[in-house]
Amino acid sequence: MKLRVDDITAEAREISFAEPEGEINRTLARGPVTEYRLDRLIQVDFSYYKAGTELFLTGEVDAKTTACCARCAEEFKAERRRAFRYVLTPKSIGYDGDAEQRSDDLEFSIYEGEDVDLTPLIREQVLLALTDRPLCREDCRGLCPQCGANLNESRCACRSEAFDPRFAVLRTLKVGRP
Ligand SMILES: [Zn+2]
Ligand SMILES: [Zn+2]
Structure with missing residues (x-):
């Protein structure tokens, strides 16, 4: 998806489109995040306007995925949304490198020429x-580390409090005490 720089004005406009998921799935398959696979096009909704030479984009990406649960390894449908804000500066001017102005939810990028290519920004988001x-659900019980049973579906005969990550945290806390 590209925007023509000439079409971006001081008046904010809204746009919705669907970005193909294929390239992102190839990136995901290479890792390090291999738990997700996009099921379909990425829905993108945002508004954009220009102030001086800078372009401002504010919106949200919506990804429908199949995810592999980190505890029980079952696949499930997961929707992930992420809001984003970008400020794009002409390449001839470059970034304002002042770290004080940076914040977690504000991203900086550059543009060059007549078009702004949104695809890299969307992939990043x-x-x-x-x-x-x-996690397939917040309280997923995961797999028994001894027999491999899916503890969401059945109880096994093993005794394994050690596997619960909350117990593991308690144990490391205790180790550090005098
Ligand atoms: Zn699970
Ligand atoms: Zn077991």
């Missing part, structure tokens, strides 16, 4: 939206 460890 989708990849950022897919960095959490996917």
Whole structure:
């Protein structure tokens, strides 16, 4: 998806489009985040305007994925949305490198020529939206480390409190105490 720089004015306009998912799926397959696979086109909604020579983009990406649960390894449908804000500066001027002005949810980029290619920005946002460890549900019990049973579906005969990550955290806390 590209925007013509000449079409971007001081008056904010809104746009919605669907970005193909194929390239992102190839990136995901290479890792390090291999738990997600996009099921279909990425929905992108945003508004854009120009102030001086800078372009401002504000919007959201919406990715429908199949994810592999980090605890039980079952696949499930996961939707991930991520809001983004970009400021794009002409390449001839370059970034304002002042770190004080940077914040977590504001991204800086550059543009050059007559078009702004949004595809790299959208891919970046989708990849950022897919960095959490996917869980099929908050209280997924995972797999028994001893027999491999899916503990969401059945109880096994093994005794394994050690596998619960909350117990693991408690244990490391205790180790550090006098
Ligand atoms: Zn699970
Ligand atoms: Zn077991």
